[in-house]
Amino acid sequence: MEDILYDFISLSIKCPLCKTLLMDKEELVDGKPSIKLNIEVAGSKGIIRLSSIYESYNFRCDVDLPRNEIVNLSCPHCKENITSAAECEDCDAKMISLLLDIGGKVSICSRVGCKNHFLEFEDVATSLKRLYQIGDLLDQLPEGFELGAESKELIETGTYLHSYCPHCNKTIVENGLVKFKIINKDDEDGFIYLSPYLNVFTSKSNMVIPEDKVVKDVKCFKCDTSLIEKVVICGECGSPTVKISVSARSKHIDFFLCSKKGCRWHGLDEKDLHDIDLEDSLEW
Numbered sequence: 001m002e003d004i005l006y007d008f009i010s011l012s013i014k015c016p017l018c019k020t021l022l023m024d025k026e027e028l029v030d031g032k033p034s035i036k037l038n039i040e041v042a043g044s045k046g047i048i049r050l051s052s053i054y055e056s057y058n059f060r061c062d063v064d065l066p067r068n069e070i071v072n073l074s075c076p077h078c079k080e081n082i083t084s085a086a087e088c089e090d091c092d093a094k095m096i097s098l099l100l101d102i103g104g105k106v107s108i109c110s111r112v113g114c115k116n117h118f119l120e121f122e123d124v125a126t127s128l129k130r131l132y133q134i135g136d137l138l139d140q141l142p143e144g145f146e147l148g149a150e151s152k153e154l155i156e157t158g159t160y161l162h163s164y165c166p167h168c169n170k171t172i173v174e175n176g177l178v179k180f181k182i183i184n185k186d187d188e189d190g191f192i193y194l195s196p197y198l199n200v201f202t203s204k205s206n207m208v209i210p211e212d213k214v215v216k217d218v219k220c221f222k223c224d225t226s227l228i229e230k231v232v233i234c235g236e237c238g239s240p241t242v243k244i245s246v247s248a249r250s251k252h253i254d255f256f257l258c259s260k261k262g263c264r265w266h267g268l269d270e271k272d273l274h275d276i277d278l279e280d281s282l283e284w
Contacts, residue, residue, distance in 0.1 A: 012101035018078035162247035168223035
């Protein structure tokens with residue numbers, strides 16, 4: 001299936017307090033209805049309209065936004081401040097959480113210039129399918145692809161993958177995320193955390209990984225054994241892969257991820273392709 005980028009997806013947002021839609025159909029950003037909020041920053045008050053396109057940082061605002069300042073956003077309907085208990089893992093500022101009309105929430109950092117943000121779905125599979133039933137992407141789907149179509153022996157998009165180290169057989173899921181120890185080209189080590197849901201490519205890391213660069217090594221954070229596979233390579237870019245074990249069909253199977261930052265290729269061992277298939281991604 002060809003990649004379908006989030007660039008096409010316009011998210012409909014509600015206030016988490018009064019549950020009123022925050023979409024402004026009159027003032028567009030990126031050609032789509034904007035997310036209208038009251039803003040207060042550095043002693044100034046005004047209106048900000050955020051792009052509803054996922055991964056777009058465009059906006060319109062009638063007050064200046066000094067870099068690194070903390071903003072307060074409030075609902076133009078109930079006038080209450082919108083915030084959350086979560087802190088940004090990049091800059092420690094408070095995150096601001098808004099409701100997704102399809103179920104779940106999107107959280108953005110309250111610090112001007114920080115681009116940290118993430119989506120959380122109540123039901124991943126259902127929410128992803130609803131995104132593509134909104135209308136913008138129906139013409140972008142490959143010929144013959146049908147939303148909700150069933151295939152025999154199929155692991156569907158949004159399936160939770162119970163993930164394990166193939167060496168020590170211990171779980172590599174921590175606090176709801178798949179955790180790896182990573183080594184960069186300068187032999188510095190850190191951790192990267194991936195979504196455990198099939199075809200949901202959210203990630204975060206406590207060290208900088210340049211886009212399109214292959215990490216030097218990826219290890220199990222429990223037994224410190226390298227997970228780099230020397231035989232199987234990425235089917236998209238030819239980079240080395242990371243081999244883990246996931247639970248499916250009441251057994252453990254080998255699951256491969258590309259080690260290049262930004263490449264979303266993943267696949268199964270040939271021996272498992274006879275009776276198991278992965279659903280093409282609805283997200284990309």
